[in-house]
Amino acid sequence: MNPGDTAIPFAEKLSVNFHAPVHFDRFLPASNRLSGRVVMGKDFDSIMGTGHKLYLNLGANQGVHVGDYFRAVRSYDADLNDPVDSLSFKAAIAEDTQKKTPSVDPRMFTKSNGPVIHVRDLPRRAVGEIVIIGVTPTTATGMVVFSLEDIHAGDSVEKDEVN
Numbered sequence: 579m580n581p582g583d584t585a586i587p588f589a590e591k592l593s594v595n596f597h598a599p600v601h602f603d604r605f606l607p608a609s610n611r612l613s614g615r616v617v618m619g620k621d622f623d624s625i626m627g628t629g630h631k632l633y634l635n636l637g638a639n640q641g642v643h644v645g646d647y648f649r650a651v652r653s654y655d656a657d658l659n660d661p662v663d664s665l666s667f668k669a670a671i672a673e674d675t676q677k678k679t680p681s682v683d684p685r686m687f688t689k690s691n692g693p694v695i696h697v698r699d700l701p702r703r704a705v706g707e708i709v710i711i712g713v714t715p716t717t718a719t720g721m722v723v724f725s726l727e728d729i730h731a732g733d734s735v736e737k738d739e740v741n
Contacts (some may be wrong), residue, residue: 592644594711602724605701606649612640612737616650616729617717624731630722632708634735637716644713647738648720650706650729654697658683667697705729707738 614636619626626632636642657663667682678692706725710718722729 591712594645594709596709596723597647602704602707602726604704604726606651606704608702609736611739612636612642614640614735616731616733616735618731626722626725626729628706628722628725630729631711632720632722632729632731634708634710634718634720635716636718636735638713639715642710642713642718642737644710646710648708648710648735649704649738650708650722650725650733650735651702651704652730652733653702654700656730656732658697702734705733708735 614634616626617633617635618624619633620631623630623632634642634648658667676692679690680692680695681690682695683697684690684694705727706729707723708720708729709723710720712719
């Protein structure tokens with residue numbers, strides 16, 4: 579403490595009830611549950627994993643409470659725009675001797691003579707699970723409790739049915 583510091587009364591935070599590990603469905607179809615986005619991580623992180631804190635653009639005004647669980651989901655379109663993640667779409671997916679080789683979201687000079695695979699038709703995938711540890715009227719603070727891969731700022735979140 580330093581002279582001139584402001585003192586405020588201690589406010590105890592609500593405790594969070596964790597649920598037991600459940601089956602994590604990687605390709606759960608979209609639903610009409612409450613959804614939003616990961617805005618950023620603590621200390622302006624843009625990539626988060628298990629144990630990291632992050633901020634959502636949902637809050638108490640939308641019905642979010644401490645202890646709610648959200649599932650972070652991402653479409654394959656995001657991977658197609660990432661220079662590193664898109665390399666897997668550019669890899670050879672057929673034998674060189676195959677007569678009609680497929681192409682993934684082809685452009686003018688990358689189309690092959692085979693079938694066209696559109697990334698937007700692939701299912702979205704769940705990348706992690708988040709528990710809410712703090713709520714304001716318009717935002718929520720969450721902690722990543724499980725992640726199959728890194729969670730990025732901008733990923734979608736959807737309220738999980740398990741509470």
